[in-house]
Amino acid sequence: MQPLDPGEPRSIGAYRLLGRLGAGGMGRVYLGRSAGGRTVAVKIVHPHFALDEEFRARFRREVDAARRVGGQWTAPVLDADPEASVPWVATGYVAGPPLSQAVTEHGPLPAHSVRVLGAGLAEALAAVHALELVHRDVKPSNVLLTLDGPRLIDFGIARATEGTASLTSTGVSVGSPGYMSPEQILGKGITGAADVFSLGAVLAFAATGTAPFPGDSSAALLYKVVHEEPELAGLQGDLRDLVAQCLAKDPSARPSPGEIARRLAPGGAAALVAAGWLPGPLVEQVSRSAVTLLNLEPADQPVADAASGPVAFSSPAIGTFGPPVDPVGQLPSHPGGAATGPAAPPTGAPGTPPGRRRVSCTVTLTLAAALAAVTIGGGFLLDLWPGTGSGADQGDTGAEPPGSSAASTPGPSTPRPSTSASQEPGDKVTAVPKTFIGSWEGPFKVSLAGSELEAGTFTVVIRAGRTGATFGTVSQYDALGNLSCEDNLVLRGATTAELVADGSSSGKPGNTCTPGTHTVKLRLDGDRVLYTSREPRAGDPRATLERTD
Numbered sequence: 001m002q003p004l005d006p007g008e009p010r011s012i013g014a015y016r017l018l019g020r021l022g023a024g025g026m027g028r029v030y031l032g033r034s035a036g037g038r039t040v041a042v043k044i045v046h047p048h049f050a051l052d053e054e055f056r057a058r059f060r061r062e063v064d065a066a067r068r069v070g071g072q073w074t075a076p077v078l079d080a081d082p083e084a085s086v087p088w089v090a091t092g093y094v095a096g097p098p099l100s101q102a103v104t105e106h107g108p109l110p111a112h113s114v115r116v117l118g119a120g121l122a123e124a125l126a127a128v129h130a131l132e133l134v135h136r137d138v139k140p141s142n143v144l145l146t147l148d149g150p151r152l153i154d155f156g157i158a159r160a161t162e163g164t165a166s167l168t169s170t171g172v173s174v175g176s177p178g179y180m181s182p183e184q185i186l187g188k189g190i191t192g193a194a195d196v197f198s199l200g201a202v203l204a205f206a207a208t209g210t211a212p213f214p215g216d217s218s219a220a221l222l223y224k225v226v227h228e229e230p231e232l233a234g235l236q237g238d239l240r241d242l243v244a245q246c247l248a249k250d251p252s253a254r255p256s257p258g259e260i261a262r263r264l265a266p267g268g269a270a271a272l273v274a275a276g277w278l279p280g281p282l283v284e285q286v287s288r289s290a291v292t293l294l295n296l297e298p299a300d301q302p303v304a305d306a307a308s309g310p311v312a313f314s315s316p317a318i319g320t321f322g323p324p325v326d327p328v329g330q331l332p333s334h335p336g337g338a339a340t341g342p343a344a345p346p347t348g349a350p351g352t353p354p355g356r357r358r359v360s361c362t363v364t365l366t367l368a369a370a371l372a373a374v375t376i377g378g379g380f381l382l383d384l385w386p387g388t389g390s391g392a393d394q395g396d397t398g399a400e401p402p403g404s405s406a407a408s409t410p411g412p413s414t415p416r417p418s419t420s421a422s423q424e425p426g427d428k429v430t431a432v433p434k435t436f437i438g439s440w441e442g443p444f445k446v447s448l449a450g451s452e453l454e455a456g457t458f459t460v461v462i463r464a465g466r467t468g469a470t471f472g473t474v475s476q477y478d479a480l481g482n483l484s485c486e487d488n489l490v491l492r493g494a495t496t497a498e499l500v501a502d503g504s505s506s507g508k509p510g511n512t513c514t515p516g517t518h519t520v521k522l523r524l525d526g527d528r529v530l531y532t533s534r535e536p537r538a539g540d541p542r543a544t545l546e547r548t549d
Helices: 047-051 053-069 099-106 111-130 192-208 218-227 237-246 257-264 269-274 280-295
Strands: 015-023 027-033 039-045 077-081 088-092 143-146 149-152 172-174 379-381 438-448 451-462 470-477 483-495 498-505 518-525 528-534 542-547
Touching (some): 015 039, 047 053, 053 077, 099 143, 099 192, 111 143, 111 149, 111 192, 111 237, 111 257, 149 269, 192 237, 192 257, 237 257, 438 528, 451 528, 470 498, 483 518
Parallel strands (some): 172 379
Antiparallel strands (some): 015 027, 027 039, 077 088, 438 451, 438 542, 451 470, 483 498, 498 518
């Protein structure tokens, strides 16, 4: 948990704020406390979303859906104001780490813990599906581990199964690569069976420490989910059989949540939890978190002087949302546990300029063909092309992932960076010209099988530097606003109008960049910067960037 910045609120609604838990594609999440002493997670959305009536309607539906869910194995919605100038929602706070963090820090869970985990989550999904809702994003970072059992959180993208035309007619799919069901990836009808597939993937991760469909890029993950069998080498016995059934390609072949719960815990998950279900190191971690939480106090500021309500539209403290997401969607570690409720996103990337825009949640990627034999209708609200490629610039002779050959041949509109000195505009220099220094941002596109696709947003921060030195970073955000990759830029050559750089992953925790080095060009075009990159594996990304500082 981070302390509140000077420009952030000290209270929202009836809740005094204790600190900031994280930030994500939709907003920021704070730890708060009611006048009666109840600890809550308060989420406020990004101010610019408040101007979008479609988003407001969507937010109302999400809050309503989350209120209906409740249940023993979820976090309840306690309060919300969808009509506020900047909408917010308060949910019960759960003092416990996400499964992703727990497995990363302590290793796979013992078989008994996995069985309790599966039974509790299955009972939660049974309650969700009984309300004709589908969670759609069951993954390790949306599962919290507490002494009282697991908790399934983040119903922010749950949809009624008879969803409205505005949310379903575009063929948009929402989910996380590696945990999405094949029917989600292919844009087919979504039922509760999609959540069962995701649950199977989560249990495989919990038991083995690795996802059942491993890969170093979203494209590879999606292909494996649709075409290949899961890797379940670390599972044994009836648990392996159950997980394999959950991961069946055919939705009708998967067991129901009720059946899963009965097979894992015939007497109910609560009985197993009461007997103790977490291994010792996790019990100790959760206990320490609870003690830390009790000792937290609001900032020393009189209530009369505290900022009340959502952060104003002009506040710089709420300008940046873009969480780093590792291959399992890991939330950051903080002493108080994990944020809960409809969207409990991880901490945003430091240094990102305020006011970063985000592409619309309704963006549709029209694909002529993708992932080899997979024809995908509609589009994805996920990081389809994370990070950097390993194309010609690094001399990679290894096999490309399925479908990469299509991406390696850009369409007619694809700019192709040139490294020829004779073609570089402007006078040659040995350092970054001052006109480039600052923060730049804009939507980026990629080419796939001759189609030009909108894929997310780039934020480029350029600093002073000389040839051979690192002078900037490129942060790639997917269509949900999640930070999927951060690249470092090393200056290879420069003129007064153009920079040529080598780009490669910064190695930041949570990066899902593909390995290798690629060529990046940044060229001045009036008061904008044109970004082009030679990354055939990633569809040769390009963007028109505007200054944000």
